[in-house]
Amino acid sequence: MTNFIEHFIQLSTQADADAIDSIPLMTADGPMTLDSVIFFIASVAGSPTAITLDVNITDGTVTNVPILAGALGAAAATKVLRPDQSALEAGTHDVPAENENASSPAFWRYNYDLNFTGGSTPTVTGTVLFRWRC
DSSP states (O other): OOOEEEEEEEEEEETTOSSOEEEEEEOTTSOEEEEEEEEEEEEEESOOSEEEEEEEEEOSSOEEEEEEEEEEESSSEEEEEOOOHHHHHHTTTEEOOTTTSTTOOSEEEEEEEEEEESSSSOEEEEEEEEEEEO
16 A cells, blocks of 8 residues: 655745755655655746746755756646656655665655746745655
8 A cells, every 4th residue: 555645835936936945754664755746836927938846855965856857837737747767767756764774864855946937026826735655
């Protein structure tokens, strides 16, 4: 049986945001794998020509980056993003378990940031769902 852990985040952010959130992940019970990110874009202001989302995981020393990167478009929409094949093959979308590697602490965190191309102080408002498989 597969279990999922989901984090919902509501946000409204402008172009200067970088690594706009960092959320700890408890991994003592085994590795967690990023399954998908669903972005519900409610509104876009400032007329950007493109919006992209980047996600990485870090323990403060080791960073697996990017575990996911994808285009969100430039208008209200729902987008589903999944780690690309190279991240899946490299295993960099996994958060290691505490005892899997002596140098890996129990708490990893994921960071995400939105990048904007063009526009005048572009802003995006919406909800992000991060879905982890464990």
